[in-house]
Amino acid sequence: MDEKFGILFDDDFQQELKEKFFYADYDPEHGERLFFDNSGGSLRLKKCVKVKAEYEAFPDCPERIHARSVHLKGLVEKGTKEILEIIFGAKSGALITELTASQTMFQMVGMIMENVGGTNAVVSSIEHPSAFDAIEYYCNKTGKEMRVVPANQKTGGIDVEEVIKCVDKNTTLLSIMSASNISGNIMNIKEIVKRAREIKPDLYIISDMVQHAPHCGIDVEDLGLDGANIAPYKFFGVRGCGFAYVSDRVIKFPHHKLLAKPQETFELGTSAPANFAAMMEIINYVCEIGEHFIGKKSRKETYDEGMRRIHLQERALLYRMLEGTPEVKGLRYIDGVTVHVDTDDLTQRDLIVAMSIDGADLTETVAEYQRRGVTVYERVNTSIYSKRIVEALGLTGAIRVSPLHCHGKEDIDKFLKITAQMAKE
Numbered sequence: 001m002d003e004k005f006g007i008l009f010d011d012d013f014q015q016e017l018k019e020k021f022f023y024a025d026y027d028p029e030h031g032e033r034l035f036f037d038n039s040g041g042s043l044r045l046k047k048c049v050k051v052k053a054e055y056e057a058f059p060d061c062p063e064r065i066h067a068r069s070v071h072l073k074g075l076v077e078k079g080t081k082e083i084l085e086i087i088f089g090a091k092s093g094a095l096i097t098e099l100t101a102s103q104t105m106f107q108m109v110g111m112i113m114e115n116v117g118g119t120n121a122v123v124s125s126i127e128h129p130s131a132f133d134a135i136e137y138y139c140n141k142t143g144k145e146m147r148v149v150p151a152n153q154k155t156g157g158i159d160v161e162e163v164i165k166c167v168d169k170n171t172t173l174l175s176i177m178s179a180s181n182i183s184g185n186i187m188n189i190k191e192i193v194k195r196a197r198e199i200k201p202d203l204y205i206i207s208d209m210v211q212h213a214p215h216c217g218i219d220v221e222d223l224g225l226d227g228a229n230i231a232p233y234k235f236f237g238v239r240g241c242g243f244a245y246v247s248d249r250v251i252k253f254p255h256h257k258l259l260a261k262p263q264e265t266f267e268l269g270t271s272a273p274a275n276f277a278a279m280m281e282i283i284n285y286v287c288e289i290g291e292h293f294i295g296k297k298s299r300k301e302t303y304d305e306g307m308r309r310i311h312l313q314e315r316a317l318l319y320r321m322l323e324g325t326p327e328v329k330g331l332r333y334i335d336g337v338t339v340h341v342d343t344d345d346l347t348q349r350d351l352i353v354a355m356s357i358d359g360a361d362l363t364e365t366v367a368e369y370q371r372r373g374v375t376v377y378e379r380v381n382t383s384i385y386s387k388r389i390v391e392a393l394g395l396t397g398a399i400r401v402s403p404l405h406c407h408g409k410e411d412i413d414k415f416l417k418i419t420a421q422m423a424k425e
């Protein structure tokens with residue numbers, strides 16, 4: 001088996017996994033559909049939604065000493081530890097909790113920009129607005145120069161060399177996303193960190209992991225990051241919370257907290273145990289996948305194997321979507337279809353395809369897909385949210401197709417057949 005092209009789950013296992021998600025194949029009011037917009041918010045694990053509702057039912061303050069409160073407080077403590085150690089791979093540091101991933105990003109950037117010397121900050125041109133705008137906001141506030149790394153318009157990613165050109169001894173903060181939420185390109189964060197710290201050994205470096213974390217294992221220790229964030233609603237989980245890891249040296253900076261609380265506490269006010277219970281269900285689910293392949297091992301080992309298998313399954317689905325089969329043409333071969341920022345090496349890509357049907361209006365194409373039972377999304381330069389990013393990639397727009405690991409071969413083939421039909425008409 002060549003991992004370069006991914007490894008599919010066997011059909012029974014894939015089906016078993018899909019059944020653990022709500023509405024994977026249909027919308028309860030609008031009928032059958034393929035949900036291929038997981039980068040905009042992923043399919044939800046039934047167990048996440050269930051525990052979230054279960055724990056919301058209890059009125060108990062987690063700060064009391066009776067059994068229910070102790071249990072709720074325990075959930076927050078265990079959840080915090082597991083998110084840090086198992087999802088982020090952190091051996092130290094702390095967890096920032098907010099309502100959204102964007103808020104955690106602004107908080108991380110603010111703490112570093114307001115407390116570290118230097119005259120400039122570096123960010124990539126294809127960041128989500130939360131990372132890009134946070135750098136711009138704090139550059140304006142602290143009087144620093146903002147440096148923007150151009151994208152590689154062929155790969156849809158950010159090249160290490162281009163990042164390095166922007167970094168110098170006076171750089172306060174470097175912020176580069178781990179994977180693009182438009183091209184799916186995975187950045188070489190490890191090399192970026194290594195090379196950037198050759199220029200400034202104590203450089204603060206953070207990464208937006210909202211796109212990448214649900215599709216591939218992450219390890220902030222191995223990468224040497226000072227901050228990284230995730231959004232549970234893009235990670236099979238629930239809305240209403242965002243989490244970020246911050247390193248020990250970031251914790252030391254002054255930050256919003258109650259004075260009586262320890263320095264590593266970022267939570268302001270009463271926490272929501274239900275959100276932590278939902279996060280632990282995500283971890284349980286990924287561990288179940290890992291256990292299917294390597295049997296019972298430590299929770300961290302099975303989680304890591306689960307993420308590895310998710311990544312391989314998604315790579316195999318990506319390969320099938322691009323290359324097709326002898327029976328069904330892949331996107332690369334359908335007349336009238338263009339795949340944008342396409343690269344041969346699928347090991348550097350998450351399961352996202354940016355494509356278009358030649359001559360067709362993108363918004364109308366998305367609506368037509370929906371009429372044929374496929375939910376996808378368009379990123380266009382007429383949208384204020386997408387303009388900078390699509391133009392940095394040399395595009396005016398593209399349709400983003402983002403299935404999930406629980407999808408199977410038949411789902412991809414169905415999408416390809418619908419696409420071929422639309423391109424022909």
Ligand SMILES: Cc1ncc(COP(=O)(O)O)c(C=O)c1O
Nearest residue numbers: 100101102128181208210211231
């Ligand atoms: C790459 C990336 N970063 C950050 C965010 C922001 O996440 P949130 O909506 O939780 O603030 C998104 C959401 O679209 C994203 O795709």
